[in-house]
Amino acid sequence: MMGKGLHRVGKAVLYVFLVAFAVFLLVPFFWMIMSSLKKNIDVFTIPIRWIPQVFQWHNYVDIWTQAAMGTWLQNTLILSVVVTLLQLLTGSFAAYGFARVRFPGRDALFLAYVATIAVPWQAYMIPQFILMTKIHLTGKGLWPMIVLQAFGAFGVFLMKQFFETIPEELSESARLDGLSEYGIWLRIMLPLSGPALASLALLTFVTTWNDYMGPLIYLRNRAYFTIQIGLKTFQADPQGSSLNALLFAGSVLSILPIAIIFLLGQRFFIEGIATSGMKG
Amino acid sequence: MSTTASAPRTPRTPRATGASGGRRTSASPGPTRHHNALRRRNTALGWSFIAPNFIGFALITMVPIILLFYMAFTDWNALTTPNWTGLANFERLMRNTTFRAAVAQTFYYAIPHIILTGILALALAILLNQKLKGVAFFRAAAFFPYITSIVAIAIVWNLLFSPTYGPINEILHFFGVANPPKWTVSSTWAMPAIIIVGTWREMGYYMILFLAGLQTIPRELYEAAKVDGANAWQRFVHITVPGLRPTTFFVTVMLAIQSFKVFDLIQVMTDGGPGTSTYVISYFIYQKTLGYYSTGEFGYASAASLVLFFICLTVTVLQFIVNQQADLVKPWWSSLPMIVGLVFFALAVWGFCVGHALIIGWGWYLVLFVLCFVAVGVHTSILRRRQS
Numbered sequence A: 001m002m003g004k005g006l007h008r009v010g011k012a013v014l015y016v017f018l019v020a021f022a023v024f025l026l027v028p029f030f031w032m033i034m035s036s037l038k039k040n041i042d043v044f045t046i047p048i049r050w051i052p053q054v055f056q057w058h059n060y061v062d063i064w065t066q067a068a069m070g071t072w073l074q075n076t077l078i079l080s081v082v083v084t085l086l087q088l089l090t091g092s093f094a095a096y097g098f099a100r101v102r103f104p105g106r107d108a109l110f111l112a113y114v115a116t117i118a119v120p121w122q123a124y125m126i127p128q129f130i131l132m133t134k135i136h137l138t139g140k141g142l143w144p145m146i147v148l149q150a151f152g153a154f155g156v157f158l159m160k161q162f163f164e165t166i167p168e169e170l171s172e173s174a175r176l177d178g179l180s181e182y183g184i185w186l187r188i189m190l191p192l193s194g195p196a197l198a199s200l201a202l203l204t205f206v207t208t209w210n211d212y213m214g215p216l217i218y219l220r221n222r223a224y225f226t227i228q229i230g231l232k233t234f235q236a237d238p239q240g241s242s243l244n245a246l247l248f249a250g251s252v253l254s255i256l257p258i259a260i261i262f263l264l265g266q267r268f269f270i271e272g273i274a275t276s277g278m279k280g
Numbered sequence B: 001m002s003t004t005a006s007a008p009r010t011p012r013t014p015r016a017t018g019a020s021g022g023r024r025t026s027a028s029p030g031p032t033r034h035h036n037a038l039r040r041r042n043t044a045l046g047w048s049f050i051a052p053n054f055i056g057f058a059l060i061t062m063v064p065i066i067l068l069f070y071m072a073f074t075d076w077n078a079l080t081t082p083n084w085t086g087l088a089n090f091e092r093l094m095r096n097t098t099f100r101a102a103v104a105q106t107f108y109y110a111i112p113h114i115i116l117t118g119i120l121a122l123a124l125a126i127l128l129n130q131k132l133k134g135v136a137f138f139r140a141a142a143f144f145p146y147i148t149s150i151v152a153i154a155i156v157w158n159l160l161f162s163p164t165y166g167p168i169n170e171i172l173h174f175f176g177v178a179n180p181p182k183w184t185v186s187s188t189w190a191m192p193a194i195i196i197v198g199t200w201r202e203m204g205y206y207m208i209l210f211l212a213g214l215q216t217i218p219r220e221l222y223e224a225a226k227v228d229g230a231n232a233w234q235r236f237v238h239i240t241v242p243g244l245r246p247t248t249f250f251v252t253v254m255l256a257i258q259s260f261k262v263f264d265l266i267q268v269m270t271d272g273g274p275g276t277s278t279y280v281i282s283y284f285i286y287q288k289t290l291g292y293y294s295t296g297e298f299g300y301a302s303a304a305s306l307v308l309f310f311i312c313l314t315v316t317v318l319q320f321i322v323n324q325q326a327d328l329v330k331p332w333w334s335s336l337p338m339i340v341g342l343v344f345f346a347l348a349v350w351g352f353c354v355g356h357a358l359i360i361g362w363g364w365y366l367v368l369f370v371l372c373f374v375a376v377g378v379h380t381s382i383l384r385r386r387q388s
Helices: A002-036 A059-064 A069-100 A106-117 A121-134 A143-148 A155-161 A168-176 A180-191 A192-211 A215-220 A225-235 A243-279 B014-020 B033-071 B088-095 B098-129 B135-146 B150-160 B166-176 B191-214 B218-229 B230-242 B245-259 B264-269 B282-287 B298-327 B332-354 B362-387
Strands: none
Touching: A002 A243, A002 B098, A002 B135, A002 B191, A059 A069, A059 A215, A059 A243, A059 B033, A059 B135, A069 A106, A069 A143, A069 A155, A069 A192, A069 A225, A069 A243, A069 B033, A106 B033, A121 A143, A121 A215, A121 B033, A121 B245, A121 B282, A121 B298, A143 A192, A143 A215, A143 B033, A155 A192, A155 A225, A155 A243, A155 B033, A168 A180, A168 B245, A180 A192, A215 A225, A215 B264, A225 A243, A225 B150, A225 B191, A243 B135, A243 B150, A243 B264, B014 B150, B033 B098, B088 B098, B088 B298, B098 B135, B098 B191, B098 B245, B098 B282, B098 B298, B098 B332, B150 B191, B150 B264, B166 B230, B191 B230, B191 B245, B218 B230, B245 B298, B264 B282, B298 B332, B298 B362, B332 B362
């Protein structure tokens, strides 16, 4: 009896702790949404008002005319979709080579791939920038960003891990039926890799959507600004900085697509990250 | 990395795989003409799969990393042709007080951030690995900050931290704190503010890694330990900790790298300021080359990049050695050189950052540190060979 009572108290304490923690985690988002519905002059007030007096829904209309939201979102969407497709295609293709074809130097090459995951990008961003300039990729619209993001080692790694769990017998019998290795990749491996492809697609899409440093360095032309860099310049701009509530409306809009994707595909995010940690 | 359990195959004639290390070596008759042709065909086939990704990967990652090692020893400024200058860049860096401060600030961010994030992520993972109502919601809530854009995060946290208009200080006032910190506009509190935001943002990611690790530990182990009368703490130490070792290794390596390279969070929140109070190594690299007040000193910045690279490499190698040692039977004194080595490392970093020598210069401490770890590494590999 006592043990059970104690257990119940323990559980209650646990819940209080978890709820407090969830508040700490989510309050910034609550604050962001509330501020986006205030009047511009009401974002900074004393005393602090958590909930706006009148909800200014028109902020979400005004931001499109006051800032180049349309262009930013369009650029970000194009970039994220193209990068995701390329990453899926080249990543899974290379992964098949690493997982199922044996040739000299393969394992050393794979080790080189994995080792670069542990090298911080900040350490080689300068030589990378110089190289990109030398081959005349900088200043060509979204291209430098596409090249930069689409050939990551992460996709190769993730897909290889997954391909290795698919029984070899399936490919073997396909081979007997006369399917080429490319055919096996397309007709056997890809259809069986749905969850892994979904994980990789979602993680790549979100990373590209949220990338700030890459666009900061490579996208210097306003016409090609992504949402992140656009919002940042809007904030730094003297005209924009007075439009506080609009800035928050823009922030909410910038994370809304990610929030929707996350809610729909949560399982794939978690599985993708969990797989990446399993290499030990 | 993980070598496949399922034996790799070649198309049509699986026998030929043997020579390159598969299981069928005994069956293969040695290099023959037929075999060589197959090997060539496999190589072509393998490369045809890898090439589309590899060309991009080599261009944007491998070549730049190799170039880094060359550029760091030149005076390249993007206009003139680079001249080999040997260690001149490094000597200049050592004398540069801004760089010294940047190294100090990088450690000041990284160490508390690694400890806080690691512990919170593990605690959260253990809590959320239990059968509780609403677990899915809490997991999602913990993870969501990690996939939120850094710009939106900076905008909202800067407002939350605002000294006069921010809710955080309002709450502190409410609890009777008369002079709450000025957070991002004060040079003492800017870094703690960034550490808080960094922890808030990243712990959900590491929580997921820990959760995945926890799920690989069989529940029966816990039940058996309970029957044997082990309390919660004993179960944690004797089951959870060893069971999580591969995960912990991965988490600490990634977390350390992510902390030492910190850049975008600082760029969007404080822009290195106020003054240079949040100026870190990555920020130094950026400012010298691509930033607003760029001096175009690409060679010089590459030397700073190389320092960052070696800090991350050192941390990774340390973790690797610790991980290798973990399941060995070893004498009690075997962790001494490691502890002494870490003390030397701390003295070297400290000496470098403040610019004073404590009995001997920081460079000597660095040498001692390296010696200690070579000793630890050699000792570990001897033990491993003996015990395997």
